[in-house]
Amino acid sequence: MSDYKIEELSAATIVAVNKLGLKPGQEQFVSPVSYAAVAAVTTPESAWQRVVLDGDRVVGFIHGHFDDEASEDHFKAALWRINVDATVQGEGVGTFAVNALLDEARKRGLDRVTVIYEPGDAGPEQFFLNVGFAPIGETQYGETIGAFTL
Secondary structure: OOOEEEEEOOOOOHHHHHOOOOOOOOHHHOOOHHHHHHHOOOOHHHEEEEEEEEOOEEEEEEEEEEOOOOOOHHHOEEEEEEEEOHHHOOOOHHHHHHHHHHHHHHHOOOOEEEEEEOOOOOOOHHHHHHOOOEEEEEOOOOOEEEEEEO
């Protein structure tokens, strides 16, 4: 595993985040419908957006969401999005990013973090299970809600 570091998303790194590649078939799993529906009513203050760097190269992106006022519990502390460049998937980048998000949730005194994902062969389900999320329910759109208890 490389010596990864995490830093806040910035104007200097956003272009690289937009260029992160996916493996074939992963495109349909990038953003669940539930998040798109809620994003229209969230505030920028609730976003926790970070990039994972390997040296100077952006190799991953994670978007956490923290909102004590969210109408549904699974939106109060959530892993909103994670992207790892196809060339480094399986090398610990995603786990590193998730652990950083979980550390932030602990600092905020939270007791769990959720994630919503669509089931499917090329989807992220196995990754989320491997890092410790467990299925706890389903959204109105048929997506899986997973939770990591801190």
